[in-house]
Amino acid sequence: MSVISVVSLAYCCYSEVRGEHLQYSKFWNVNLQKKKKKTIEKEVTVPSRTGMLILYTPAFLAGLASFAIFPHEGLRFMLVDSALTIHFFKRVLEVLFIHKYSGRMVLDSNIPITFSYFISTVTMIYAQHLTQGVPEPEFDLKYIGIVLFLVGIGGNFYHHYLLSKLREKSDQGYKIPKGGMFNLVICPHYLFEILGFVGVSFISQTLYSFSFLMGTILYLMGRSYVTRKWYLSKFENFSKEVKCLIPYVF
Template sequence: MIPLWLRFIFPPPSSLFVTAMCVICVASASSGYSEIRGKHLQYSKFVNSQKIARKEIKLASRTGMLIWYIPAFLAGVASFALFPDEGFRFFLVRSAIAIHFFKRIFEVLFVHKYSGGMLLDSVILVSLGYFISITTMIYAQHLTGGVPDPPLDLKYIGVVLFFVGIGGNFYHHFILSKLREKGGDKGYKIPKGGLFDMIICPHYLFEILGFLGISFISQTVYAFSFTIGSTFYLMGRSYATRKWYLSKFENFPKEVRALIPYVF
């Protein structure tokens, strides 16, 4: 009898590198706890929440975010040339990765409005994290070549989840951008509209759905490990974001949760 988990996931590859990266991804879930404790990655509203040493280099947010996303996007695009003709599932995985990071770059250039900056060490850490994670995800998928698909095929459900995720994420980023329609307006406001009336970070919720969609398309242990690590980090970040809004706005509605309506 096939174990339950092997009914929807490819068998773990023999690659020591991929196995180690799976462990690292799951262990990175602790970064969510760091966010809850107040030890934040220095970007967005949290750049000014901690004392910054004079020697630390600060970048413009637009520049920092482009450094985050461009290497991972290029890795996704390059995979089409490096691993041609490796099946429809692999094509979907690579396409989802490329679309995901193209959307992010598009938002950086044409949607987001910026108020602060980013510390260079945080920018480098996130950029390397994305690039290594994406290249590992692509390599792990390559290693499934010749291996029979899991009995439960989740890739089409994954495609639906992925597009719901990136669509919802874009929509709520667009709402956030409209809070600063005036060019010189760099202050923060309580967002309204969409799911912002129920949770303060709906863009994170849909980002998680997008990553879950990629995991369902991929069905590799590494893809699910990456999603687990990302989910716990975004849970911690959303909790810290709600706490920040509560501290800055006396009229912040207490019934608005962090990430999951009515629950968290």
Template sequence: MGLPEIVLRFLYPPPPSLFISAMSVISFASLTNAGFQEIKGKHMRYSKFFNVGASVTGDNKQKEAEFSGRTGMLVAYTPAFLAGVASFALVPLEGLRFTLLRSALTIHFLKRLFEVLFVHKYSGVMEVETAITISMSYFLSTASMIYAQHLTSGLPEPPIDLKHFGILLFVLGISGNFYHHYLLSELRTEGGDNKYKIPHGGLFDLVICPHYLFEILGFVGVSCISQNLYAFSYTFGTMFYLLGRSYATRRWYQSKFDNFSENTKAVIPYIF
């Protein structure tokens, strides 16, 4: 049995859609590149690492339109959440797998909005352009994943059914991500002095970014529920991005804290 035959035991055949095919390549390539850029020190504009060490003065720094941190994150996540909600009204019932997928995506962004409103604490701002760019990216990826799943309607199910395993991974991922975001929030005060501390509790003594580890698990769960090419392309791209971002995070903590343990890995306990 060749590789294509093995793959098709786990995935639906790629749909005859130029848009989804292009999005599969673009999502994987752009997210993977973003991960490599994080490793190289070129960080996203919303990152706490962005402009670290920069010596830009008020005279030559161009003032950008800004949101508060909370408003910026609400702008980033709300359209993707609404895309998930709208899919229930705009697209008819197409079986259990489709319902599970759009439910998982909607719950994922509902959880993010809940954290923005009630868990995270903010001491900074987000540029309007950055918030809108992130918002468009999340909205497009969510809508594309739902549309890609819609295109599988009527096709034979993959011989190996992963959706129940996917549900388990999704619940584990979203729960672990939420718990470790809560632990991070306990380190800071609203509108505080922006001082960072080494987090502890949960898996923080093993890896500095357990919230990324569980986010990866959650997206793997979504892909197993979906079992289509676009979902796995997006998940692998997200995984490579978060691996790069966690590597950069660990390097940042090493540079800021003399007592940072060398045994604490970036995102995968004992390995990376």
């Protein structure tokens, strides 16, 4: 599963850079323009808010159920399970109360993404379960991981909030994000999401959590690259000094 996680997410990164985007958000319209009319008419779509709830809810419920399935697994397990459950619970709350949506999601894309989130969450929790009885790592990183996770989830939420404030209720268009770290990178929410998963990896200290982190970094690098490219193509006043993901570097 560690190999599958890295390879599949690396392939998603490659697909994003090639222009084969996952069909939600602004990139749904990019794919829409490339498709033939008959193909589009056959596709089943759902409103973006509904689609995003479908994405995150199973993973959140898996994390929640794990507390009952594995009730006495120790502090490290509880911290990993809590971090994953909080991560997806935050996502669900953001979908319901923070984000504003203007597009639709293709159900054919929605289902595999949902499955991926669910399987990754279950695998990370089960991998932690398998460490029961194994000696603790020589270098215990879980407390550093807790701090990184909290900073990551807080920064991710803050920049999602800034994105939500770009639109009025009747506004369906896209604008250049401002505030926070948006003057340095176009996807600071991705940067903080990565930081959050660095924290989860440090708490967990399993091979799978590290592999999932590496795959996530690759995918979000690809996603941020095409996001910056999209803004450059849509807005003449978009600053070329704004990087993709890492301030002043990438």
